[in-house]
Each structure stands twice: as C-alpha cells, then as structure tokens.
Amino acid sequence: MIADKDWYLARKEMLEQVKEQVSLRLGEDDPSLVPYFKSYQKEFKGSWRSSSYKELFFELSQAKVVLGADFHAHSQSQRVHLRLLREFSKEKNWALALECFEAKDQKWVDLLVEKKIKEKEFLRKIQWEKRWGFPWAHYRPLIKLAIQKKIPIIAMNKHFKSRTLESLNKRDAFAAKIIEKTLTKQKVDLVYVIYGDLHLSREHLPEKLKSLLNLKKKDMITIFQNSEKLYFQLARQGQEHQIEVLKGAHDRYCIIGTPPWVKWQNYLVFLDKNIEFDSEESEDMDYTDSVKNQIVFILKELKIKLSLNDLEVYSLKDENFWRSLNKKLRPEDKKRLNFFIKNSRSFYLSEQNVFCLAQLTMNHISEVAGHYIQAKLSGRQNNVWKMPGEFTQVIWLEAIGFFMSKLVNHKRKSETLKSLKARLSVSQPKDQGREALLLALDQRLCEILSFQGHVSFSRKFNPKRNDVYFETGRILGHMLGDKIFMAYRVGRMKRKDLLHILKFDISSAEFPDEYARVVALVENMDSPLSLGGMIYG
Numbered sequence: 001m002i003a004d005k006d007w008y009l010a011r012k013e014m015l016e017q018v019k020e021q022v023s024l025r026l027g028e029d030d031p032s033l034v035p036y037f038k039s040y041q042k043e044f045k046g047s048w049r050s051s052s053y054k055e056l057f058f059e060l061s062q063a064k065v066v067l068g069a070d071f072h073a074h075s076q077s078q079r080v081h082l083r084l085l086r087e088f089s090k091e092k093n094w095a096l097a098l099e100c101f102e103a104k105d106q107k108w109v110d111l112l113v114e115k116k117i118k119e120k121e122f123l124r125k126i127q128w129e130k131r132w133g134f135p136w137a138h139y140r141p142l143i144k145l146a147i148q149k150k151i152p153i154i155a156m157n158k159h160f161k162s163r164t165l166e167s168l169n170k171r172d173a174f175a176a177k178i179i180e181k182t183l184t185k186q187k188v189d190l191v192y193v194i195y196g197d198l199h200l201s202r203e204h205l206p207e208k209l210k211s212l213l214n215l216k217k218k219d220m221i222t223i224f225q226n227s228e229k230l231y232f233q234l235a236r237q238g239q240e241h242q243i244e245v246l247k248g249a250h251d252r253y254c255i256i257g258t259p260p261w262v263k264w265q266n267y268l269v270f271l272d273k274n275i276e277f278d279s280e281e282s283e284d285m286d287y288t289d290s291v292k293n294q295i296v297f298i299l300k301e302l303k304i305k306l307s308l309n310d311l312e313v314y315s316l317k318d319e320n321f322w323r324s325l326n327k328k329l330r331p332e333d334k335k336r337l338n339f340f341i342k343n344s345r346s347f348y349l350s351e352q353n354v355f356c357l358a359q360l361t362m363n364h365i366s367e368v369a370g371h372y373i374q375a376k377l378s379g380r381q382n383n384v385w386k387m388p389g390e391f392t393q394v395i396w397l398e399a400i401g402f403f404m405s406k407l408v409n410h411k412r413k414s415e416t417l418k419s420l421k422a423r424l425s426v427s428q429p430k431d432q433g434r435e436a437l438l439l440a441l442d443q444r445l446c447e448i449l450s451f452q453g454h455v456s457f458s459r460k461f462n463p464k465r466n467d468v469y470f471e472t473g474r475i476l477g478h479m480l481g482d483k484i485f486m487a488y489r490v491g492r493m494k495r496k497d498l499l500h501i502l503k504f505d506i507s508s509a510e511f512p513d514e515y516a517r518v519v520a521l522v523e524n525m526d527s528p529l530s531l532g533g534m535i536y537g
Helices: 005-026 031-044 052-062 073-088 104-115 118-123 136-148 165-185 205-212 228-236 260-276 289-300 317-326 331-342 360-376 390-406 417-426 434-452 465-490 495-503 513-521
Strands: 048-052 065-069 094-102 152-157 190-196 220-225 245-248 252-255 312-316 347-349 356-358 534-536
Touching: 005 228, 005 260, 005 289, 031 165, 031 228, 052 073, 052 220, 052 245, 065 205, 073 136, 073 220, 073 260, 094 104, 094 165, 094 220, 104 118, 104 136, 104 152, 104 331, 152 165, 152 190, 165 190, 165 205, 205 220, 220 434, 260 360, 289 360, 289 390, 289 495, 312 347, 312 417, 317 356, 331 465, 347 360, 356 360, 360 390, 360 495, 390 465, 390 513, 417 434, 434 465, 434 513, 465 513
Parallel strands: 065 190, 065 220, 094 152, 094 190, 220 252, 312 356
Antiparallel strands: 048 245, 048 534, 245 252, 347 356
C-alpha cells in the first residue's frame, strides 16, 4: 500500500479539529501539569519496530507486572485489554488491578466478585458516577471476565479534589504500593494493571514501582495504545492499516487498534453528554453540526461536491421528532423503524430526508452519511425496505455505508466467512441470529458460484421474517464494503469506479448485473502483508 499525502494530511487535520473541540470544552489545564504530559509524549520517541501478538503474549507469560494503558472514554481501549486477558495463560495465578475503583471501596469490589451484591447497588455504594463517571458499560465485560475466571480484582485508585502535578504523583505512588502489596502479600504470579495512559510514562508509575520492587528485565511490561506519533509514522509509510502491534525499548509495546481521531471523538461525545449538558438537555442535543462535519470530510476525501443545506438530524430520544414523523409514516415504515430502534441502529430515511442517530459515534455518523451521499448522487428517494425483493439493494447500501465509515476509521473490522462459520457452529437452533448467519452463508455461496462462472443457482435458505434480511444485509454489506475500501486504498478500484457505484440507480433492471460486477471486482481482496521494519521518531 502506498502512502498518500492528501490522505495523511486530511486525517491530521481531522485529529487537530477534534482535539481543539475537546480543549474548548475542558478549558486550560493547570500549567504545572505540562511536564507530566511531556514525559508521556517522550515515550514514543526513538525507535519502535513492528511486532506481533505472538511476541506480546510470550512476554506476558514471563512478566510479573503488566501496565495496560486506558483511554477511559473510548470503549475500544478497554476491549483491547479484554481480548488480551481472554487469551491469557490459564496456568498463571494473577490479579486484575483497576484504576476505576478506589482502594477504600475494596470491600464492595470483593462483594461484587463474590456475587454478594447486585451491580446497581455496587455502583451506588462506590459512587461510580460521581467518583469515576466514565461509562460503566466499558468496564463491565472486564469485571464479568474476572468473576468468571475467579480472578481477584484490586481497587487501586485514590481520589483527590484537584488535578495537579502533586496529586498525580501521589496517585502514582499510592497505586505502586497497592501493586507491590498485591504481589507480595497475596502471592500472585502477575498483576495486570489497567490505568490511565498518561500515568504509564517511565518517570511516573513504572519508576515508583521499580523503587518498591526488585524487578528484573522482562518482569514489567507496558502496553500503550493508539499513540498519535507512532500512528502517523506508520501512515507516512502506508503501513497504518496492516501493522497493529509495535515494540519499543524497555519492554514497551503499543497497540494501534484505533485511529487517534476516533478515540478523541469518543471523548468529545462523552464531554458533550456529561459536562456541557444536564441529563434532560442532552436528549435534545442538535447533532447536525457533527454529522455535517463528517460528511464534509468524506466529500473532500472523494472530491465530491454536494449541497448540505437540507440536513435534518435527530436522535432516538427526540420525542418531538417521533411525534412529527409518526404522522407521515405508513404502517410498513413503522414496522421497519421499530426493528432499527430495537437494535440501536442509526438510519437515514431518504423519502423523508432525515437522519436518526442511535449513537453519536464516528462509525454511526459515517455509515448513515454514506446512505445520504448515495441517495443524493443517485437520485434515490425511496426507502429500501421491500423484502426479499430488495435484499441485494440492502447489501449494496450497507456496503456503501461501511465503506464510508472505513474512510474515517480504517481500523474497523467486518465479519469474514470464517467468523460466520465459527459463529454458526456454536449457535443453537432457537438463536434469533442463527437464521441471519445461515442466510449470509447461503448468499455468499451463491455469489462465489457466480464469480466462478456458474450460471444456474439460487439461494436454498429463504427466511420468512423480513428482519432476518435486514440483519443479514448488514453483515454482508459490511463484508463487501470492507473489500471495496481495500480495493480503493490499493488502487484496484479508481475514483471514477467508486463514483459510478455511488451514482448507480439501484432500482433499475441493470442493478443485478452491476452488483455482480462489483462483487467480482473486489473478490479475493486481501490485506497487503506487513513489511515490518523499524519506525523512527
């Protein structure tokens, strides 16, 4: 994959815009904190090389302390640690130490692990919203995993009224003592720590740990995430898509699982919901500017001009919108919308020309933006809801939406045939999603046979419920959109080919042939192999 200067600069600009919005909401930091921040930034200077999860897991198996970086408002940050812990050696006697819990609340944490207190009561007792405030849903899977594996959870934070250089250093020293006590008194082989990324600079928590523990080389590993500096070094070399694990000196790793602007956008959403607005006002937030900014970015990327004067954006919680829209909808429309709402799906109604967002995330916004752009360029004015007759049209629109979301967040992953088969193998006959998996595999088999030149074939599985077609269309659309993105990034699909797809009339009699042509064009597209090598700061 060849690095593209315009691609690189556009994403640099997007990152700076989002960070500027975050700064406006937070205000100026205490000037005394600047050295603390700079110490963290120094971690990513010097040489870093491409690595692998295999190498990381090997070193995890040798370690006594793992310091895992956490960007609290970004759920993907916690999921990275969840995936690592799921794969971790079962032979290790280890503990999970979390910054999100205060040490004074250890008794309540123990009761939760022992299933002697309900989750709702637990959160009330530890004052989660007041003391931590970030979404509990981000951390719940980690807690459930620890409970399932009977792993002790260690509360390691200490609350201070103000955020100053002195308070940050005191918190680091306090956390270091908790870790030291866990290793020596509880006699565990490993403490896996999940702590705010700024604290993991060698001059902060790691240094305080080394002064307390006689740690040898390889005894302590630090796992950073989504360094902006390392990400853009990869991007300049055109390797940002294929390299995910980097290794630096002093047993430091960095996992690049998310483009940096995505994590900051999630932080911006968190701030908008929890700082600028109270709980009632947040339900009536105007999302139009956020959506418009994403559409402008995509249009600029694809060198497309569109007037955006007709944008209408609403949230699922906007009762006035629903009352107004309800009068205009047909019974079949309401049935389809109920499915989207039930499944927390954002959508664009081309007939009514309105956006409805289930979540204000880049993925949700950019997907729906794709449907809007396609409708405007192709002249489509109808909602594609007639099943099974418009099943491939649904796949097509979902593919365009996923492609647009990949322009914004290229780290986003879709299903594969292998993952579909794996999910089907463990599903039960009465599982609601089983029919969608069966239909997806059947449709893909038909497409592959067509691609190989077979003329006569048809799907064997035809579900009765329309909802199954919409769910399957989403799965297959994401798979197709992923392939279109890769074809576009490596130059196999040119801009004029992409514009042809966006402008194509999906209601025309020629659509089945066009769909087959696009599938054949991107079939067998694989990610380029990593070239490895050194990354220099």
